[in-house]
Amino acid sequence: EPEVTQTPSHQVTQMGQEVILRCVPISNHLYFYWYRQILGQKVEFLVSFYNNEISEKSEIFDDQFSVERPDGSNFTLKIRSTKLEDSAMYFCASKASLYNEQFFGPGTRLTVL
Amino acid sequence: AQTVTQSQPEMSVQEAETVTLSCTYDTSESDYYLFWYKQPPSRQMILVIRQEAYKQQNATENRFSVNFQKAAKSFSLKISDSQLGDAAMYFCAYSNYQLIWGAGTKLIIKP
Numbered sequence: 001e002p003e004v005t006q007t008p009s010h011q012v013t014q015m016g017q018e019v020i021l022r023c024v025p026i027s028n029h030l031y032f033y034w035y036r037q038i039l040g041q042k043v044e045f046l047v048s049f050y051n052n053e054i055s056e057k058s059e060i061f062d063d064q065f066s067v068e069r070p071d072g073s074n075f076t077l078k079i080r081s082t083k084l085e086d087s088a089m090y091f092c093a094s095k096a097s098l099y100n101e102q103f104f105g106p107g108t109r110l111t112v113l
Numbered sequence: 114a115q116t117v118t119q120s121q122p123e124m125s126v127q128e129a130e131t132v133t134l135s136c137t138y139d140t141s142e143s144d145y146y147l148f149w150y151k152q153p154p155s156r157q158m159i160l161v162i163r164q165e166a167y168k169q170q171n172a173t174e175n176r177f178s179v180n181f182q183k184a185a186k187s188f189s190l191k192i193s194d195s196q197l198g199d200a201a202m203y204f205c206a207y208s209n210y211q212l213i214w215g216a217g218t219k220l221i222i223k224p
Contacts, residue, residue, distance in 0.1 A: 045211050
């Protein structure tokens, strides 16, 4: 069964460093998402991506964040200068059409020291 | 703006018993989807069940079923014959385009 994959499973970085979180969505999906979940808190929407551009983003998704689909398969989230409060679980999701369910990857745990 | 509310931070149930997790939401849309996700300690997000708002029939998936009350904007999850492996955080989510999440309910299964 096709699934969304994410790498790495755990990333530890120093404050101020750049990180890139990688996701490979399901191959025939067209809509892509990033969410984050700070430990003990609810899941928060970051950004949605469709047709090679951002379709919607939340207030959390400021200039420190960017997304890219560089090669038609990977979908990346870049955090330019990490802060302590960026420590969270980051989930990638994809779906085939606008009203289908989203399929989630296993998440990347980001720890900023 | 759409919101999702889970009023039970924690619930516990005896193994093999039935438990119901509550969820209410607020929206002005008529077409949308509702989901229950399970998040075990591994923190992976696993879809448990989905409900299309245009369907009157409540969705069921084996031991999991929902009570969808569209007028009341209520979407509860019933887990029958609870098993130890059901222990997890359960999140209710609303989708019109992006997913809006509830705060979650921690389900504890007592052996």
